[in-house]
Amino acid sequence: MIIGTDWTHRLRLRHLEIILHLAQTGNISHTAQALNMTQPGISRWLKDIESDLGLSLFERHARGLRPTEHGQVLVEHAQRIIANLNLTRDDLQARQHEGSGLVKLGGTAAATVETVPTAIAHLLKKSPKTRISLLESTMDQLIKQLYAEELDIIVGRSVPELVSHDIDYETLYSEPLQFIARPHHPLAHRADLNWDDLMPYRWIIWPKNTPIRQDLERALIADQQLLPKDYIESNSTLMNITLLHNSDCLSVVSARAAKHLQQLQTLCILDLTLSGFGSVSMFWRKKAESRPAVIQTLQALREAATLTVQED
Numbered sequence: 592m593i594i595g596t597d598w599t600h601r602l603r604l605r606h607l608e609i610i611l612h613l614a615q616t617g618n619i620s621h622t623a624q625a626l627n628m629t630q631p632g633i634s635r636w637l638k639d640i641e642s643d644l645g646l647s648l649f650e651r652h653a654r655g656l657r658p659t660e661h662g663q664v665l666v667e668h669a670q671r672i673i674a675n676l677n678l679t680r681d682d683l684q685a686r687q688h689e690g691s692g693l694v695k696l697g698g699t700a701a702a703t704v705e706t707v708p709t710a711i712a713h714l715l716k717k718s719p720k721t722r723i724s725l726l727e728s729t730m731d732q733l734i735k736q737l738y739a740e741e742l743d744i745i746v747g748r749s750v751p752e753l754v755s756h757d758i759d760y761e762t763l764y765s766e767p768l769q770f771i772a773r774p775h776h777p778l779a780h781r782a783d784l785n786w787d788d789l790m791p792y793r794w795i796i797w798p799k800n801t802p803i804r805q806d807l808e809r810a811l812i813a814d815q816q817l818l819p820k821d822y823i824e825s826n827s828t829l830m831n832i833t834l835l836h837n838s839d840c841l842s843v844v845s846a847r848a849a850k851h852l853q854q855l856q857t858l859c860i861l862d863l864t865l866s867g868f869g870s871v872s873m874f875w876r877k878k879a880e881s882r883p884a885v886i887q888t889l890q891a892l893r894e895a896a897t898l899t900v901q902e903d
Contacts, residue, residue, distance in 0.1 A: 604676070606640070607669040609633060610648075614666045617655035667739075674740040692884035693722040697733040699747035700828040701803065701845040701871055704852075706763065707746055710895035714888055721884050729826045730802050734874070743879045744888055748802030749870040759877050761889075763896035765870040768803075768810055769849040770861040772841050784863040786816050794822040795831050795842040806869035807843050813866035832857060845869065871896075 605626070612622040613633075623630045641648055648662035658666055698707045703725075711723055726733075726742065733745040737758065746763070754760050770789065772779055778788060796818070797804040811817065823840070825831050834840055835858055843865070844852070852858040873892050879885045 604673070606636065607673055609636065610662075610665055610669045611673070613637075613649060613656055614658050614662070617657060619656065671740045692882055693724065694744065694882075694884040694888045695724040695726070695742045696888060697726045697728060697736060697742045697745040697747075699730050699733065699803075700727065701748060701848055702746035703727045704845075704848045706847070706871065706892065706895050709898065710888065710891040713894055714891040717891075718884075718887055721887065723888075727828075731800070737874060737876060740876060743882075743885050744873055744875040744892070746873045746892060747871065748806065749872040750802050751872070754874065757877060758874055760872050760874040761893075762870050762872045763892065765868040766846040767868050768806060768843050768865045769846050770841055770843055770863055770865075771835065771849050771852060771858045772839070772861055773836050774856060774859045776839055776841075776859070776861075778841075778861055779859050782862050784861055786814070786863075789841060789861075789863065790819050792819075793838075793840050794819055795825055795834055795840050796822050798824045798826055801826065803843075803845070803869065806867070807865075810865040810867045845871070 608626060609622060609628075612625055613619065616622055616625075619630050619633050622628075623633050626633075637649065644661075646661040647659050648665060649656040650659050696707065696711075707725070711725070714721060714723070726736075728736075730745075730747045730750060733742065733747060734750070736742045737745050738755075749760075749762055751760060772792075778784060778792075781788070796807060823834070825834075831842055832852070835842055841861070849858075849860045853860050873889065875885065875889060
């Protein structure tokens with residue numbers, strides 16, 4: 592059966608909310624209660640749209656409903672549509688207050704330490720009424736939110752293999768990794784450390800498949816070293832800093848983050864150089880390039896990256 596476009600003419604925002612609630616709860620009763628509707632009304636609408644499409648959107652099982660392969664496609668489209676509507680609302684509200692629009696920016700710890708806040712400061716000097724929504728998270732989560740159109744731009748470790756035709760990216764700078772520890776750590780003020788000095792201590796490292804973990808593993812291979820037997824995996828920057836500050840654990844972070852933490856006298860950089868570099872890039876949705884606030888933010892990030900490179 593060839594799917595016509597008639598059904599889209601009858602589609603309303605309420606219907607997208609039904610789809611998302613059903614996918615989330617798997618329960619018609621809970622969806623009806625949340626949306627102040629009746630169960631028969633939802634069941635009838637679902638039956639009608641499945642008939643129009645010629646596709647089954649949800650499969651029924653003992654615990655309720657579960658999206659089919661076709662239903663999951665509709666769920667993903669519904670998420671993007673609602674995210675775009677929310678962005679349109681927020682963008683226009685910002686313009687009502689004489690702003691130049693809204694930009695939703697995400698960053699990893701490597702970027703939010705210096706580059707992102709520097710860029711925001713530059714942006715607000717040039718365009719003081721721009722509204723900015725900033726989220727810090729891990730790169731895998733940020734990429735998902737970028738694809739879901741919940742973010743306009745993300746900044747973090749380079750993962751070009753995750754880029755699609757909808758996403759563009761640009762490398763901002765490259766930097767080495769450095770070991771850090773608490774200021775009064777037994778290794779804190781020792782010069783010319785070697786790998787044997789570090790191995791007796793427990794390391795705090797990022798989880799597998801995260802870009803910074805991959806950079807660390809490449810550096811270890813280049814230096815013909817292995818991870819120590821005892822290590823902690825954590826993707827929480829704040830937790831890692833707290834653990835380091837209150838123990839003899841060691842960790843590895845980007846050079847800019849290490850420098851910033853040392854300047855704050857929170858942690859110190861250990862005197863051991865790792866081989867290789869990791870790069871930090873910005874990624875953005877191509878469709879967002881039509882919005883002035885996004886273009887201005889991209890330029891501010893380029894300028895901030897150039898400034899921090901010159902300072903180094």
